[in-house]
Amino acid sequence: MKKINQSQEPKIAIYTRNTSIEQPVGHRLHRDIHVLKDRCERNGYKIQRIYSDGDCSGKDLIDRLSLIELMLNVASGKIDMVIVWDLFSLSxxxxxxxxxxxFFDFYNVExxxxxxxxDTSTSEGELHFQQMMSLLEYEPLACKQDISLSSLAHLIMTEGESMKGGEWNAGASHESNRTA
Structure with missing residues (x-):
């Protein structure tokens, strides 16, 4: 995570987009913004800015004006942390x-x-994230089921391990709790 002065409140942004032409316009945006903002405020964090791309033009990143604005603000140091509903919100x-x-890593934005x-601040967390990206690239339909991309990646990472008794559950409890 970006080194922030303890007395300085982190500058948090929410990013969301409509990811499907089948969704009512604004439905996902409203839900994401409402839930994420509420969750942050309950945990004592103030949202600096909300970025949202309303139409489903998400195929090309360059077409998403709010994402571009977010990235410009990240580069100028106006954002310390970006919160999304899920990684599909990005792409x-x-x-x-x-x-x-x-890009976020280059500017120390979480x-x-x-x-x-x-939690990509550890080597295990980075491996987990890379596994999530592999799943997204090679198994996009599996990632749209009821199991989260993160959970599916964790299961694959632990699949080859020999688990006895309660070790399966113990291993799962080591997963990062760093969610919004």
């Missing part, structure tokens, strides 16, 4: 998500998801 493309994350647990 359905693993390559695009990795590009955005690399990326958090409300529904997917990952």
């Amino acid at each position: 359905s493309s693993a390559e695009d998500i990795l590009t955005i994350k690399t 990326l958090l998801s409300a529904t997917e647990q990952f």
